[in-house]
Amino acid sequence: MSIELNDIQTMKVEELASCSGKELALLLNDVEKAMSQLETQKLWLESVVAYKYVYRASQLRSQLQQDFGTVSFDDEGTRVLVDQPREVSWDQQKLKAIAQRIQEQGEDPSEFLDVEYSVSQEKFDQWPQQLRRSFEPALKIKPGHCTYRLVGGDV
Known part of the structure; x- marks a missing residue:
């Protein structure tokens, strides 16, 4: 066909x-x-x-x-x-230093900064099991977009 x-x-x-x-x-x-x-x-x-x-x-x-x-x-x-559009970015190292100064002055940096923590999956996979176990309660895994590929023949 x-x-x-x-x-x-x-x-x-x-x-x-x-x-x-x-x-x-x-x-x-x-x-x-x-x-x-x-x-x-x-x-x-x-x-x-x-x-x-x-x-x-x-x-x-x-x-x-x-x-x-x-x-x-x-x-x-x-x-x-x-x-x-205006694209804004912040120097992460400088913000970290500012957050440390805010904390040293007795203030809560989260009142001024939005902080997002992340862990590199590649690094996580290489950690010792004991260290990994302490992080696992914070780990969330959800399925990504499923794809199908057809390979072979004369394609």
Whole structure:
């Protein structure tokens, strides 16, 4: 049975499930190729749009004295929205030092800082059993997204 990629949406699940593993693998391979091509085309068009409007948006930002957020303008009846998000990051070592100073002054650092603890799974797996046991009550494991791959044949 030779199935075209465009036909699969009109087929019943039972029909598709009756295909051989090789046929399903070939279809999945075709989908992956098509998605890759579409993603490349999307990225290309997004870069063209950025190229077309970057100068105009930067001029508008300069006029408005607005480095971040959304600015908008019209281009022959099309509204162009240009969002420049602000990405904030904090130097973890400096924050740790600040937290220590706050604690030394008798204050609670958690009133000023959000602290998230984590353990590297790779390191945890290498620890001695006794150390691992002390951390295990804090360990939560949940299933991730299950994936299926079809390998072999002429795919």
